[in-house]
Amino acid sequence: MIKNFKWLLLVSLSFVACNNDDAVINPDSSDGMALTAGSANFSKYVALGDSFAAGYSDGALFIKGQEGAYPNVLSQQFALVGGGAFTTPLMSDNIGGFSMGGFQIPQFGTRLYFNGVGPVPVAGPTTTSITAKLTGQFNNMGIPGAKSFHLVTPGYATLNPYFGRFATPSGTTVLADALAQAPTFFSLWIGGNDVLTYATSGGIGVNQTGNINAASYGSNDITDPNVFAGAYSALVNGLTVNGAKGVVANLPYVNTLPYFTTVPFNPLTSKVLGTGSTAVGDATIDALNTQLYGPLKAALTAFQAGDRINLLSKTVANPLLIKDESLTNLSAQLTAAFTPSLGAQTAAFYGAVFGQARQATATDLVVLPTQTAIGAAPTASDSGVGFAPPSPLNKFGITFPLQDKHVLIATEVAEIKVATDAYNVSIKAIADSKGLAFVDTKVVMDKLGKGGITANGYTVTSAYVTGGAFSLDGVHPSPRGYALIANKFIEAINMTYGSNLKGVDLSNYRILFPKSL
Incomplete structure (x- = not known):
């Protein structure tokens, strides 16, 4: 009866122009001053984080998505003021996911594209084998699926194939591999997955608040705020021990993502x-x-x-x-x-x-x-x-x-908010104690959901498919969304370290990847 309940139609990929930019850097402006790094040293930049740092998009990790990840965009800006090479553990193609023995692994599916009616997966299999290993060090250490404490967990490479394919060696930690590169500057945006998997599963999981034994957690559990604070403190203390500067970001409420706001609670007319x-x-x-x-x-x-x-x-x-x-x-x-x-x-x-x-009610x-x-x-x-x-x-x-x-349901949403608020208190306190640049992504997400953010002649919102900020999986950003994030990071870096990076023009970044890349 409702089995073919339609997806939103993609009427147009153009957006309404607006005259005022919402505090977003204008890359075309020129004040006649030479670009400077200020007090920051971008010669060795390392990015730590989860799928957002990796460039995950449309339900998968693939080359074009990785190339547009916000750390990669940042590295291109840093290169203008002394930044060095920035390497990424690229997947083998633009299909996405992992294969084994020439067959796509179901839990690591191919990326989605919009066929005019709804999102559908591209044909596989990918040539990225789950058993293949990369050599060398990589600056982009965004690990899809990683929670805060995973970045300091020895042997995490044996549990997560995205890290396993480039970890050196398999028993290492993400933090250790980052520190081995002696970074002079870092970005850290982690913690979303500490509540996200609980949310995307519909609350099938356990709120582990009060349980500091992270080893006992299930994959869909909410991380105890004390576990988060301990892991986050270890990450920042390790990254700054030799004087490196950096930028960190707090967490928006994950339930404000299109994944949770697109399907109405009352569609039954x-x-x-x-x-x-x-x-x-x-x-x-x-x-x-x-x-x-x-x-x-x-x-x-x-x-x-x-x-x-x-x-x-x-x-x-x-209602349903x-x-x-x-x-x-x-x-x-x-x-x-x-x-x-x-x-x-x-x-x-x-x-x-x-x-x-x-x-159902409006709170569901x-x-x-x-x-x-x-x-x-x-x-x-x-x-x-x-x-x-x-x-x-x-x-x-x-x-x-x-x-x-x-x-x-509303009680599950409340649990997510309480945990997120606790995480954000820790992030801000630790960032302030180290004098780090701080990005308030919660404010950014609030703006995207309440009219949008306008820059470079485009208004970007959190609306599914047509808003421009998010990809077809409803959780991860689109190329334009990642560019917007990069600009927000640059604003914070400029404010804290006296640099004058100009950011990127959002109009140069698409909002959806096509079927063929």
Whole structure:
């Protein structure tokens, strides 16, 4: 019914021009002064971070994305004032991901491109083998998937193939390999993954706040703020021990990324439910209210939980049906209530399905991949009940609740914000104690979500596909987004070290990669 719920159409890649730049450097300006590094020494620049530093984009790591990573853009600016060579552990092609034995590894898929209707993966396999090793030292040490404490974890190369392909040797740490290059300047932007994997999984994970044993964490867990602070302090202390200067960045709320803001919580209009026909949708709503929503509403009301479900409306958009694991489980009560009319077996099934069900609200964030799940039939592996439910309970979000992985509920969003705020306190305090340049990316993200940032005749926003700042995976920046980040780093560097780098022109950077590169 809603299985083919459409992706946003890419109507135009052009953006509205505006006369005033939002405090973004204008690379075309000329004040007649020679460029200077100020008190910074860019002769040996090393970048540490996660997928953002690596240039990850469109769901994969590939050459063109790596070349446009913000550290690479920064290095090009640094080269104008004495910066040295900047090397990157490039993948083998522009397909993305890893292969083994000539076959694409599913968990490391190929990059996405926009085919006019939605994002689709380019054909693989990639020529980047997961077993191949690179030699030499690399200035760009952005590691996709890395959390804060991973950068100081010995042997992390054996756990992460992106680091494993260039680590020297495999038992080293990211920090050790960075320090081996004796950097004179560094950038450090890390911590997003300490909450991001929890968020993108829909909150399937554990909030490890209070547990300082990072070795016991699962991949989708929230990092304890004390673990983060310890790792971050070790990173900065190590990088500055010989007098190197640097720039660090704090963390935006990851739930403000397009991955969490694109799919509405209430897409179920009569027209949508009728697959384009309002009349069919109205009839569908009548049937759903009579056969499912009405009986559920009545039963839940009897248990003082009637606010979980309301009848569907023909005049306004209706919310999705979701499972909220934070709710009191009323499975037993619903089973008892439905047994007289449905029989014990069917009533037990209804109780199991709807015991923690409710309709979504504006505080719930539907994750981007859920867009294709709405209206689709649950399978045995993703239904939460161990088998594929029969009709009529076979439409996700409509007659069957979307599961934990599909939605980030308000309590989970709150956990993410609390952890992020704690991380940011540590980042700012450590940056100030060392006199480092500081980039407030939280402010940048807030602006992107509230009208956008205008520079070089373009307004860049966080809107999915059309906003220009983010790639098709909804998390990582587009080429123009990475250029914007680089300019924000340059602003902070200029302010702190007295340099006068001009930054780059955003109009020279595309917003989406095409199918062929």
